[in-house]
Amino acid sequence: MAVHQFAERAPRAGFGNTSPVMTSAIGDKTLRQRIDHSAVRSVSPYERSVIGFRSDPRMQGVVEKNYFDEDLAAAVSRYGQSDEFAKVVSVLAMRLRPGALLLDFGAGRGLTSLALAQSGAFVVSVESDPSEVVGIGALGKLKRPPGPPLAPVSGDVLQLPFRDHVFDIAFCRSVLHHLEDLDSGLKEIWRVLRPGGILLVLNEHILGPFSDERIFLQSHPAVPYGVNEHAYPVWRYWKVVRQAGFRKVHFFGYEGDALDFRDFLATSCRHNPFRFRLMALPCIGKLFRGALYGLHVLTRRHLRYICVPEESCVAISIVAHKPAN
Numbered sequence: 001m002a003v004h005q006f007a008e009r010a011p012r013a014g015f016g017n018t019s020p021v022m023t024s025a026i027g028d029k030t031l032r033q034r035i036d037h038s039a040v041r042s043v044s045p046y047e048r049s050v051i052g053f054r055s056d057p058r059m060q061g062v063v064e065k066n067y068f069d070e071d072l073a074a075a076v077s078r079y080g081q082s083d084e085f086a087k088v089v090s091v092l093a094m095r096l097r098p099g100a101l102l103l104d105f106g107a108g109r110g111l112t113s114l115a116l117a118q119s120g121a122f123v124v125s126v127e128s129d130p131s132e133v134v135g136i137g138a139l140g141k142l143k144r145p146p147g148p149p150l151a152p153v154s155g156d157v158l159q160l161p162f163r164d165h166v167f168d169i170a171f172c173r174s175v176l177h178h179l180e181d182l183d184s185g186l187k188e189i190w191r192v193l194r195p196g197g198i199l200l201v202l203n204e205h206i207l208g209p210f211s212d213e214r215i216f217l218q219s220h221p222a223v224p225y226g227v228n229e230h231a232y233p234v235w236r237y238w239k240v241v242r243q244a245g246f247r248k249v250h251f252f253g254y255e256g257d258a259l260d261f262r263d264f265l266a267t268s269c270r271h272n273p274f275r276f277r278l279m280a281l282p283c284i285g286k287l288f289r290g291a292l293y294g295l296h297v298l299t300r301r302h303l304r305y306i307c308v309p310e311e312s313c314v315a316i317s318i319v320a321h322k323p324a325n
């Protein structure tokens with residue numbers, strides 16, 4: 001069912017039907033933790049920031065880029081057609097089959113959960129913010145005709161209310177860098193993922209090794225609202241993901257300033273007549289060119305996630321696997 005068919009309506013207690021398969025898989029504890037709309041809540045910094053961006057004409061680019069549109073159905077529809085979501089579908093590929101259980105942790109108002117639920121998997125959205133604007137409360141406001149296959153759960157990523165080895169896919173978008181304890185969060189995800197399962201993490205802020213996090217924080221538009229933003233060097237993500245037990249860890253997403261080899265060559269020879277003459281030699285010149293090309297490839301492939309500008313909120317994505325046994 002197309003997401004745009006969902007309309008918002010007044011909050012209500014509880015949600016639509018939950019698949020019996022999913023209920024038995026995650027246990028009764030989850031059902032007890034469903035959202036209580038009558039609970040008194042305070043507005044979170046994240047909610048304040050999104051409301052602030054929406055009302056600020058200078059921030060319309062941020063609203064659009066981050067799918068903060070007031071109309072959730074429109075945002076989901078736009079996200080579902082984005083290159084980012086096409087990449088998600090291509091990475092998860094055959095795993096997004098009907099009957100697969102997907103955990104969307106730090107799901108916010110369900111942007112990615114709703115898009116993913118269209119592709120067949122049963123999505124469990126976990127979110128600690130009860131907000132009806134940016135949190136799990138927003139999913140409770142949706143009109144729920146028969147689909148999509150989705151269960152919103154109010155909970156903490158650091159203490160997930162699920163049994164071990166339940167989910168086929170663990171997914172999040174812009175969440176790891178908000179966690180208070182990155183290591184515990186990854187271990188908890190590992191626990192609930194079944195052996196052979198896949199972890200897909202989108203849009204995590206990265207810093208260069210000698211970068212100043214303060215410069216990063218100054219440039220982040222959500223920081224003035226008190227949102228707990230962080231950025232880590234790429235090796236830190238690699239380390240926590242590996243330490244949690246994941247293997248075949250790959251990064252993607254940030255292309256950086258892709259160097260053109262000819263520019264690279266020209267730059268490396270411009271002020272050096274000796275190097276220039278060396279390159280003109282019949283055999284040695286070829287070898288030398290080869291060595292420079294190797295350096296160029298190394299720089300592009302392996303340094304692009306390391307040499308990043310801290311003032312432009314660079315983000316990367318991560319794919320990792322839980323070994324089958």
Ligand SMILES: C[S@@+](CC[C@H](N)C(=O)[O-])C[C@H]1O[C@@H](n2cnc3c(N)ncnc32)[C@H](O)[C@@H]1O
Pocket residue numbers: 046105106107108109110111112126127128129134135155156157158172173174175178179180
């Ligand atoms: C930047 S938002 C991203 C929301 C959503 N994934 C999206 O892309 O629209 C980060 C979300 O992670 C949630 N979050 C952070 N720490 C959490 C935790 N320990 N447990 C559950 N949710 C958490 C925040 O409440 C927030 O909704």
